[in-house]
Amino acid sequence: MEKPAAPVEKLVDVREMSRILNVPVSWLYERTRLGTIPCIRIGKYVRFEPLEVLAFFRKQRAE
Template structure:
């Protein structure tokens, strides 16, 4: 199954992967509560980082939404 999931995901792919509504994922991104990276105008999510986040191994406020 891990082979079917890309290492770097779009927000839509991350929404399906985490099984949360897209609107909820956007809220998590906006508040900085989910680890992600903004590339241009698009958000990207690392599969391994999301797995650690779900397991509670990462701190909150770990995205780059507040950086230049």
């Protein structure tokens, strides 16, 4: 019997992530271009795991 797959967090696009973070879309695109924010690239598309991005910024704030 196979083990059940781990739950997968829904990926969001740049617009949705900008709403979550309350930042401009252009700011988010710039950070992805610079590689300073965790993202997933699927061909020409950029997607984000919201919990991972929020954890990244919480860690930055703590340092």
